[in-house]
Amino acid sequence: xxxxxxxxxxxxxxxxxxxxxxxxxxxxxxxxxxxxxxxxxxxxxxxxxxxxxxxxxxxxxxxxxxxxxxxxxxxxxxxxxxxxxxxxxxxxxxxxxxxxxxxxxxxxxxxxxxxxxxxxxxxxxxxxxxxxxxxxxxx
Numbered sequence: 451x452x453x454x455x456x457x458x459x460x461x462x463x464x465x466x467x468x469x470x471x472x473x474x475x476x477x478x479x480x481x482x483x484x485x486x487x488x489x490x491x492x493x494x495x496x497x498x499x500x501x502x503x504x505x506x507x508x509x510x511x512x513x514x515x516x517x518x519x520x521x522x523x524x525x526x527x528x529x530x531x532x533x534x535x536x537x538x539x540x541x542x543x544x545x546x547x548x549x550x551x552x553x554x555x556x557x558x559x560x561x562x563x564x565x566x567x568x569x570x571x572x573x574x575x576x577x578x579x580x581x582x583x584x585x586x587x588x589x
Contacts, residue, residue: 455485457584465494467508467516473589474534481541490576492548501561546571
């Protein structure tokens with residue numbers, strides 16, 4: 451069976467919380483409209499899928515931490531990080547984390563979130579998953 455829409459593959463490289471957050475907005479919106487989605491976390495963005503709230507190590511905005519930035523979003527009626535990543539999982543978004551990115555940051559072997567199915571891999575795996583007809587966005 452083929453997907454009705456080409457796969458949307460989001461490679462998030464940035465360790466900036468706002469970029470990771472908005473990538474989750476894009477992923478959840480696409481998945482909610484029946485677009486198959488893969489999210490590939492690499493380099494500092496890999497913190498988003500580390501256990502024990504590793505996403506708190508992402509860079510916040512305006513001198514605030516990622517958690518403070520997230521709290522500000524939630525207070526203004528915007529979905530927070532945990533709500534978005536859970537929605538992505540429920541909507542069938544595929545999560546991948548770059549083995550090279552983890553290794554380069556000294557995070558190889560660090561525990562990943564247990565509430566998500568996360569596939570470790572590399573750029574070749576990511577490109578193969580995107581397929582010939584897939585669309586790739588680099589964030």
